[in-house]
Amino acid sequence: xxKTTQPISMDSYEGQEVNITxxxxxxxxxxxxxxxxxxxxxxxxxxxxxxxxxxxxEVASLFIPADRKSSTLSLPRVSxxxxxxxxxxxxxxxxxxxGRLYFGRGTQLTVWP
Amino acid sequence: SAVIxxxxxRDICQRxxxxxxxxxxxxxxxxxxxxxxxxxxxxxxxxxANQGSEATYESGFVIDKFPISRPNLTFSTLTVSNMSPExxxxxxxxxxxxxxxxxxxYFGPGTRLTVT
Numbered sequence: 582x583x584k585t586t587q588p589i590s591m592d593s594y595e596g597q598e599v600n601i602t603x604x605x606x607x608x609x610x611x612x613x614x615x616x617x618x619x620x621x622x623x624x625x626x627x628x629x630x631x632x633x634x635x636x637x638x639e640v641a642s643l644f645i646p647a648d649r650k651s652s653t654l655s656l657p658r659v660s661x662x663x664x665x666x667x668x669x670x671x672x673x674x675x676x677x678x679x680g681r682l683y684f685g686r687g688t689q690l691t692v693w694p
Numbered sequence: 695s696a697v698i699x700x701x702x703x704r705d706i707c708q709r710x711x712x713x714x715x716x717x718x719x720x721x722x723x724x725x726x727x728x729x730x731x732x733x734x735x736x737x738x739x740x741x742x743a744n745q746g747s748e749a750t751y752e753s754g755f756v757i758d759k760f761p762i763s764r765p766n767l768t769f770s771t772l773t774v775s776n777m778s779p780e781x782x783x784x785x786x787x788x789x790x791x792x793x794x795x796x797x798x799x800y801f802g803p804g805t806r807l808t809v810t
Contacts, residue, residue: 622804623801623804624698624802624804625737625801627798630797682727682737682739682788682799683739684736
């Protein structure tokens with residue numbers, strides 16, 4: 582499984598765009614990149630998943646360069662409710678190995694008013 | 695998307711006792727997963743529970759300590775046996791679903807266990 586490296590914490594203000602970068606230098610050809618969000622006292626929640634280039638959904642965008650050794654989760658115009666821990670996961674089967682997920686330390690995003 | 699419930703939501707237990715945590719899913723799923731999240735830490739996978747077969751445990755976790763049952767495709771239990779204060783954690787179950795072309799995992803709300 583590819584190891585991931587993320588910043589431990591990030592701060593932002595309401596209305597700003599936040600970009601969280603994840604390094605995964607040993608990503609394999611079959612690996613996908615998946616991001617999860619976790620609020621205190623809740624289980625993680627799926628945000629977005631991608632293999633290459635750019636993926637966008639209603640809550641975020643995921644940018645993946647051609648070499649796929651890193652990825653950037655972009656949250657547009659964050660609000661206080663986006664304060665959470667964000668996890669980057671890499672693995673076969675689109676973010677998991679036969680369904681199993683191995684979480685790293687994650688990035689604590691704090692949004693200030 | 696799958697909806698998952700867990701019981702109990704929290705419990706305080708004495709050292710040496712056991713607690714069984716229930717996980718119920720609103721749809722039939724092949725694989726269910728159990729995770730532990732210790733205070734201030736990330737999630738750690740305990741085991742994979744498949745219906746009709748023995749659970750598969752990750753390194754560092756054993757069946758005698760964390761026996762798992764999977765009697766059908768919508769239900770699983772995790773027992774934390776002979777508890778010690780080090781077992782104080784949040785225990786979460788999850789299932790994988792393929793939705794909108796993505797392989798997403800859905801997590802339950804967790805069971806907060808405190809061992810005294």
